[in-house]
Amino acid sequence: MTTIFKVPGANRILLETVANDQAGLTSQQVADLTPIAAQCPYSGGEGVYAARALLGNETAYNDFTACGMGSDGGQQIKAPSTSSPSTISFSVYPNPSNGWAIVELKHELESDGKLIVTNTLGMRLYTEALLRGTQAVPVDFDAFQSGTYFVSIVTATGSSSKLITVKK
Structure with missing residues (x-):
């Protein structure tokens, strides 16, 4: 196509x-x-x-x-790939969120990176720079509509994504 x-x-x-x-x-x-x-x-x-x-x-x-996701055996909506040289382990809570949420990494970041929030179509809605050593980041979802979003952590050494549900 x-x-x-x-x-x-x-x-x-x-x-x-x-x-x-x-x-x-x-x-x-x-x-x-x-x-x-x-x-x-x-x-x-x-x-x-x-x-x-x-x-x-x-x-x-x-x-x-x-987008090729029809009922004719097309693709499923999936989180961005988490297969990378080094997967970053983190959690997002509370989930579901009605406002603020905390993104907490299991280990401090070994290099600078980015926190990215996208919708289910992959549109980037929020980006925040993360410095080496970061372990927790508050994210304000107040401006987001109710729905499902992907929270991704991306660094030079790896990336990982989690789903979060926003309920108003």
Whole structure:
């Protein structure tokens, strides 16, 4: 499956409508945006969301099918791979969380790294730099909607991910 990442295309169309004081999209602009909007947001990125917003229609996009996760034996949504040279052992609590959560590492980090929170489509929602020696990090989930998220710790020597559920 070939995915075309077209954020510039979506931005170009937005700029054209503003510059030309257009009340709506031309048929050519709709034709350009429609295949972008139908792509998998995980691989197509922000361009997919921009195209959908510009189209502003009532279309229900089936991202599970677009991302190859349909009921026809496609992929399952999985946490990012934890197989790496050195797996980092950590826990996230309380889980489920209704606000703050603590990410606690079993051992201090041996090198600088990052704490990354993503949604189930892999969109990065939060990133925090971690210094060597870090063992616990508070994370504020207040701004997150109820749902399931992945918390990942990534360093030069390894990575690991855990699920957290946010309930409001």
